[in-house]
Amino acid sequence: MGGTGRDGSTGGALPAGEPVDAPVEAPVEASPPAAPLLVAERYRPVRFLGRGGMGVVHEAEDTRLDRRVAVKMLTAVEGLARDSEAWDRFRREARALARIEHPGVVTLYDSGVHDGTPYLVMQVLDGTTLAELVADTGPLPTAVVCTVAFGMAEALEAAHTAGVLHRDVKPTNVGITRSGRVVLQDFGLARLAGEAAITRTGALVGTPQFMAPEAMRGVLPERAADWYGLGVCTYLMITGELPFGPTVDFGAIMERALGDGVPPLTGSRHDRPESLRRLVDDLCRQDPAARRQDPGAIRDVLLPLTYGGTETLAALVTGRAREEAVRDARAAPYAVRAAPPGGAHEDVPEYLWDEAPVLPEPRDAPADPFRPATLSDTTRRIVLGSMTPQTALSRQREAVNLVQRGRLREAAQMLSVVVPVCLSTLGPDHPTTLTSQYWHAVCLARLDAGRDALELFSRVNARVARRTDGHDD
Template sequence: MSEEARKRCPYCHEEIMAAARKCKHCGEWLEDPPTTSTTGSFANPETMVSEALSEQYEIERELGRGGMAIVYKGVQRNLGRAVALKVLPQGMTHDKKLLERFHREAKSAAMLSHPHIVTIFDEGETKGVHYMAMEYLTGRDLHEIVQESGPVDPGEAVGLIAPIASALGYAHRNDTVHRDVKSSNVMVTDTGRPVLMDFGIAYASSESRLTQTGTVLGTPEYMSPEQARGNEVDARSDLYSLGVVLYEAVTGRLPHTGGHPMSVVYKVLHESYTPPRQLNPDIPEWMEQVIAKCLLKDADERYQTGEELAEALESEDPGEAVPIPTASSGDGPATGPVELGDDGNGQPSKTQVFRNEGDGAPEAPAAQDGDVATDTMPSDDDPQTSTAEPDAATQRQRLRIVRSLEGSADWVNAVTFSPDGQYALSGGGQDNIKLWEVVTGNEVQVFNDLESQPISMALSPDGEQLVSQSSSGGIQLWDVASGDLVRTLAEGSEAVLATTFSPDGKHVLSGNGNDGSLCLWETATGKEAVAFDDHMEAIFSLTFSADGRYVLSGSGQSGKLSLWDASSGAMIRTFEQGDWEATYVFSVAFSPDGKYALSGSDDMAARLWDVESGRLLRSFKGHSGLVIAVAFSPDGQFALSGSSDMKVRLWNVDTGQLSYVFDGDAAGVNAIAFSPDGRYILSGSKDSNVHLWTP
């Protein structure tokens, strides 16, 4: 199966879905935005900025866009001085907390005067435009240099990193912690001067994107372990991040990477990394020691000040020796997983979350509280059970809620993301469905006049249509942009409690009548296209395989999990084996590659199945309530389960290990969904809220 097409936002350069109309990272529209009563119409950003700042500055051209700001080259009129104007996008100016931090930290950063810290001349707000004026520099950032030219010579790296370490030391003495030190924030001017950028917006950008609770998570690959845990950070966290920058500069790679943000966070917390000299033999031993000391998990064991790190680099003396980690043992806890390099073909190897036993790895901890963990897929006749309690040895970290999308008056029965990940939808009380903007948490659209409370919904692959299933059995098709009802596909289909779109968006799969019959409807006409074989019992859950060949359904009477041929409507097989004792299959999911099926049921377990053979591969046990919702991560490496026990759990598909517990829902979890890029998770629960989570 081919991966979803992706592209880079032309403004902030973050990766987004190819079909995205608006960047979920910087909030900028990639085409003319829709005009609605909530969002209104947007003027051309550059024209708006130019007009608002015209008395003080002349805007010459746009220089680029970062994750949370637009940068223009301008001229300060009264001094005739070239400046770089950093402006918050209009899509973020409604966030009062972000604005407060932006201006407060800008003023704090303006107090810093150091040759290797960008100088801030002015900051303020004019006619709704929030800006920061700073010295205009020409050059390239260090990340761009490494990407284009490969690793930097170790001697040159000292000349770039030591001044930044000194600059951080100066900032720390002045009570300013950067919190987002990374190679793209180190500008190397045309004259070779390294300058640390983005003082003053690091806090603001992080808060907007990742938290509203005071916990700041920067860029995962550069985060210190204490920052990854959400703990209070100090100067030593910045020095850890600078150690990552040094590692990247001299090896051309990052210490910790992964296709999934949660995997990266876990690696930062628990894994070792490939020693730099294994990647680049030209790196001197003393520099490898410096890097190792910067990257120690314990902040007390690292360099304590920027000046100390600068001195170690300039004198080529790392100080007291520290152990150099290997690919099979790290400086974290003995239970940490093996650090993986590439697969021998220059490609990153598959992400793993937990250490495999053997191969020289430290002994894994004994199972506790009934935990059973397997390292490989079970044999054909040996399905495995994986169980874990919150306090078990395999439990690593509890994730926190980024924000709650409030406003539902009753249970939230369904949640989903738009195909580009910019929006979230929730269906619950008041007989309506709400559309939210993920970056801001703002309500954008409301779909009213549903026949009754929504219990299931899905977005078309292009994000332009919504199908809903009401508790009364009505199946309705909606226009997303306007919120208007397009047509009603069926009425009184109370025995089928789910509906979804085919992968090509041409059909809607749902019930027809009150006997549990499945039907494919043409999206364009509303006509019945395919009637599935008689099922004659309630169906609680439905999903399509990504290639559109198969349909998976979960029964609400016999506990059957059934596989159907989507083109003919014929049943192919039922999945029944082993400890399968369920009566209700509340939720089902296909893995992205279509190889596996996932089910959640009333016997407090989620199960992984082989689609081709119908064999039960493993059971994920540990919930103390009904498993009402399941989902796969976009890369297929993780399985997600949500339960009436108020917990959402993330499991490693390959090993069955419990990776994370999402602990924060005040009532049972009815629905869960991964964002298309795997960065966020939505949960809908009986506490009337939709919760957005991230590592």
């Protein structure tokens, strides 16, 4: 997860791939957008993470410091001139954002303009987003709900103290690491870019389901809007449901938000502590003046209900990563497709293969506001068909590097594509194939998928033994 979410959310680090807030944002594309070969002569994009209304995010290599970072290109305001008022504002806001030092706020490393497009460089986090977690598990246990909400409240207080508003608090901007740490991402992007520039592009500042009513009315959001976002995210964690239903029709959402508002939890069917339900109702009030905004009072409600929440949250995130790795490992033997007619496609960008091997939803499937866009099956076949033994070896080394950095989920996804390619092009006994399978097993073992890891280790050991004994099948 990088300083981004998956919507190109990265005000920081996101996990792999941010969800698209369609149809308010740009329409979903079939494949990731092209990335510069080198941003600011320093950051080399290596993997697409996601996109959102403000821009696109890639995981990148900082070639000067030899570390992984998340680079968000604010394409919504491209064409920024260095001698403009907007550029001066961008620099001021970036400095303010960099001054926030808090474990619950993603770290901003660098900022600037590349070929007229502003960019932010942030830390990459290993984990998931609140959106993905709720999408997978549904309503969360009370201790987990309060642990996440408490972490968000502390992060918002730290930002507000530094004079920075978030302005787009939503589940895809709430990162959760494998240790259970809650990290807010994408702080202040609207202000970093400048409202006037955003208005010119037609982009919406905020996500409808989680946007404060006053922002919908055109009022410049203040701190109360951020606390509203916390309330709606907490509502989602408690109910497992979007506050205004599964629709992505902005008009319908706006009508409900400015009409009856977020359905009250007090007196509802949801069996949660009364103090928690009252807090959510207070945070979601339509009138910002009536909204609960005192960080201390908010924490006082949440803290007594957080016992055991961090441990449970960490287990949920780790379990999700383990299930993904096991699923990809079990699917790996069937992932290889024949190269398309005419042979390998040399013009396919290398980064395309980096998306996890997930087939797209049917065209008539309902829009899922939590899920990121994935590569089409056709594109995946082209990418797999174009991978050579040399590029497979290169990807294997990159995956090992990810393992050594603790980026186990990404490494497992990478190897679940590399292994079938090696099996198909190099054979089951080739050193690159065996090494790739070995490291895939290491990932599974470290993600606590012991049985699957043991099975893969056994296959590798059996092949190595045959090679050593000179008996090959």
